[in-house]
Amino acid sequence: GENVEQHPSTLSVQEGDSAVIKCTYSDSASNYFPWYKQELGKRPQLIIDIRSNVGEKKDQRIAVTLNKTAKHFSLHITETQPEDSAVYFCAASEYGNKLVFGAGTILRVKS
């Protein structure tokens, strides 16, 4: 089955700097890759997703890149703000199947 690895487990950046979180997946059949942000005690919220027919997707300060050959995808957050502090989860799935989540990254943005 699918296995998703996520790095780093914790990431501290200065406000205004960029943050990058990387994930790798094992199943070449996976074709859907969402990213979720979870604040303490709250639900995971979808912040961006990408499908395997594109290599990059951007939404304001957030971007995701996908390298199908290498089976890895990354989340990029530019101009980080204190409110970006949260736990971020990547996930992968084959269309119609269940999501497999990474272990999560605790992002701390220091002001």
Added chain:
Amino acid sequence: GAVVSQHPSWVICKSGTSVKIECRSLDFQATTMFWYRQFPKQSLMLMATSNEGSKATYEQGVEKDKFLINHASLTLSTLTVTSAHPEDSSFYICSAREPQETQYFGPGTRLLVL
């Protein structure tokens, strides 16, 4: 995005009692809903996949007689923790999938078994 509700948001119960948690998709029909368990500072652990009108598919190691799942309609799935014990205390989160595959999560239910 789509809205998924979950009820109750928190529950405290005595050991040996059963607890029912409801998950509803409010503005779309969800043929598939998922139930997760999350321990502090850990990732989401999928417990089971719930398909409307059919039996749930449980992940390896999850006791189906312990965690009863019912998906009676396209907008409602329920998880019943039977004969709850302190080790069942956790944060339970459901999610519902839109036809386009995007998965939206409920706000979670915090269960504390005394």
